[in-house]
Amino acid sequence: MKVTLESSDGQVFTVDKEVAELSVIIKEMLVIEQANQDHPIPLLNVGAVELAKVIEYCEHHRNDPTIDDDEDYDSRKKPIEMDDWDKQFTIVNKEMMFELILAANSMQVKPLLHLGCRYAADIVKRMSPTEIRDLFQIDDDFTPEEQDKIEWEKQWTKL
């Protein structure tokens, strides 16, 4: 069975239902709107470029077992293995990957979100606060006093 999806910029994609169902959001939508499947499912937060990429990912991982999203799960203890395909898949520019993370988050494609966040974490590692701000264009919204306080707390927490 096929399902049609519409990106935020109006492009329509047709995919197998089981592929689309890797997205928790779409899966839930399909349950609710069972009768009403003639219309494409609108994905308001996801552009066509990202959607194509997300679908590519879902096509490849259609038969994977689902991962539990346990709150207690400590990613640092037990990393999920990346296969070669995943490694290839993550060779895109940073912006694309960040967009994909957001797309995966809004569509709730858990394994892709996992993969993307791991990728992002690898980038953030070894960076200084200034570098991070530059990369993500974040404004430094700390006052000097706050800055001092954090530094001080950091010191004794010896975490």
Added chain:
Amino acid sequence: MADTDKDQVKVSDKAITMAPPEVLSKIFSFLDQRSLRVCLLVSHDWRACSEPVIWRTYSITTTDFVNLFNEPDKDKFAININEVFFKNCHHIRFLNISDVHGAADTTNLGSWEHLEKSLPHFKYHLPSVAPGAVLAANPGIRELRWDTGDLTLGNEFVFLLKRASRDLKKLSIVGNFEGQEHFIIKYLIKGDKEEEEEAGPPAIAQGDNDNGDTVDFKLEELTLKETIYSPFGNSVLNVKVLCDIPGVLPIRSLTILDFRTIQFSNEPYQQYDSLLNILRKCPNLEKLCVSFDMSSIPDSSSESFLRSHPYFSFLPFDPYLIIKQDDFVDVMYSSCPKLREIEFGMARQFTREHWVAMIADYGSQLESLSVWGDVSKFDDTVFMAMMDPSTSHPPRDRLHCLTRLNINGMKHLHECAWMPLKHLPQLKEFRARGVPLDATKLITKGEDAWTCKGLEILEIFVAIPKRAQWNCGNQEMVTGWWQKVKLSCQEDVLEKSNQIQIKVCEMIGRLTQLRELRIEGERSTLFQCICLELTLETGLDRLAPLQKNLEKLIVSALDEKLCGRREVEWIAQNWIHHQNRRWLERHSPISSRSPSSSSSPDKNGKSEQTSCTGTELDDDGGSFPSPKLKELIGISTQSSTSYQSEEEARSNIEWLKDQCPTLRVCAL
């Protein structure tokens, strides 16, 4: 389309800035503490998301922990610490309160007295308030490990438990219980219902499960460890409360460490006192460990393995946890049919029949078995029947699930301790410290005698009978306590010994999955055996295949000669730099060096170092996969039979350290 592309780029730049907190948290969950602390400084948003992740796992020393709750002195610093801690402690999910030095202190009675004198307020100031306050601020805690060192636990601990939510999954308490543990157990079984009536105000917010009769505890693992080793001490596991409490303890893992006896009824040392009374309460148990904690003893080799434990130095008599009761195992099996992991340390009270029954009952489901210490009733017959079911009566299943086996210190099993290597192909972990294995026997079993190709951890003591013994009388005699040697041929014995060593190394070398290898020996000549020398003449090169996975090599009391010049070069070449072409090119192959050049290893070594260390970092930094081998422990530099001086040995080891900066080398 071009327009949209442009827009896209713009949006992308801001992507993570606008990332919802849950995405940031997820990203942070992949970061180490150091990177997380950098994230703290990025922005308010980032700070808000990284702080909970940082505080998720928290370790603190007992002293600091207690100080958190002390009345703030004039010490301004302390006040601020308290402030930060209490602001954040609701994020904690895994809390570890322990003194790093606590374990060492308990081995020394003097220091215990000292502690009591110097910190008199400890006993009274470690009250319910402290841990309770943390837990009250933090209802979501999942794991609590509280190592109180030598402090006496009061029944205040129950208050602590009350404050811990029902989400608590792992609870580990280390301390001097003085009989208070029964309050804990009582609470774990019965919950706080009764307590509420008795003790007044309820401590926990009433949950949905309030009406049910069963306590909705999610506790899965419970560890109780006693810390007092005095002969007059109270290392009695007090569970008398179990008599009159209905209900069960739904845990899946129970660990009882360092208790001497168990007290079930109100009369001490009654005949019915037994571990069974706890097991009856734990029908879901999958893992049971009744043992003694040896982890504080840094390197416990065969003999010292047992003697060094403070418990055994204080107490000449047997621990009393298990009562000689004929149907012990039957009751155990009917109470806890799901057991998959069993550890009994020093369990001398079991009879041979008990062991046989235990293997028969649990054998087909057992994944891990640890019977260590000098447990003579677990003898050859039991062991052989376990390994080779065809010999057992009645016949039964193989131990087809068993992946971990520990028989440390069971020296009386020396005749048959090789059997697991042959009969348990699924084995992943085999520990047999202090059990001398006769090398001649190991190799006569044939080339492929070791079927357990997946072995990841191996601890063995390989012994090769000495020449002097072989030539004696009718070729058969008792050598020390461990071995009857039969020799069928009369070749040159030294030659033969080398061949044996090479063969053994060959067999170990085939276990390419090994991550951890510990080879033991016995330095004293009392035992009339030679041990592996691990030189190039005696088969070190046969261990080359271990480069695939070996992370840690420990040699213990072995008199091996790993610190020879050619040996350290071999190690660098085959275990560390085997994938580093530049290094290999720079170092001429070992075969072309004559061993006699060892007259000036120092000079050679130094000139090499100075010439290459400068360039090495630049050229090789990260260009080859980092070597697996990380630790090399116990190398002896003062071997009694050594052909080189200690100085030479030291300089060789220094050379190895220089060449392999990632390798931790511990030499004796």
